[in-house]
Amino acid sequence: MEENKDKSSIEDWRNRRNKVKVHNKKLIKRLSKLNDKKLHVISEGLHDRVFEKVNCLDCANCCKSIPPIINETDTRRMAKHLGMKVTTFKDKFVKVDEDMDMVMNQSPCPFLQEDNKCLIYEYRPKACREYPHTEDFEFAKNLKLHAVNAHYCPAVFHILEDLKTKL
Secondary structure, three states: OHHHOOOHHHHHHHHHOOOOHHHHHHHHHHHHOOOHHHHHHHHOOHHHHHHOOOOHHHOOHHHHHOOOEOOHHHHHHHHHHHOOOHHHHHHHHEEEOOOOOEEEOOOOOOOEOOOOOEOOHHHOOHHHHHOOOOOOOHHHHOHHHHHHHHHHOHHHHHHHHHHHHHO
């Protein structure tokens, strides 16, 4: 089933993502003026429809370019899975960024494999599990993030493009 997804959606994103940055910021500004319930009605189902066309394994740009924020629970889970002490895991894979968040210390992610699959998928950080934050009520909570993520994620890009036609 994954093979049937449309790779042209990713190509379209690659070709147009830089051209729509300003338009996306304006869209987010318009969307932020709506109440959460109305925004949910407008955005409902977009996540699922877009992900019927976009296969993350054809892209994996998030894993290649955005180090995820990780928390203590994430580090313990990943370290345990890898058979490491938490301190060893942190020394090898974690840094504190300019916002004082713990993040993976390199991009692409050290757990990203050649086929764009995650070596620790079942144990991945919460931020990776929730990305791109466009599902259901997560959408309204992360509006400003969507304008940024549209540059990195073809799914977010296409969700915003679909929203433009709905407004």
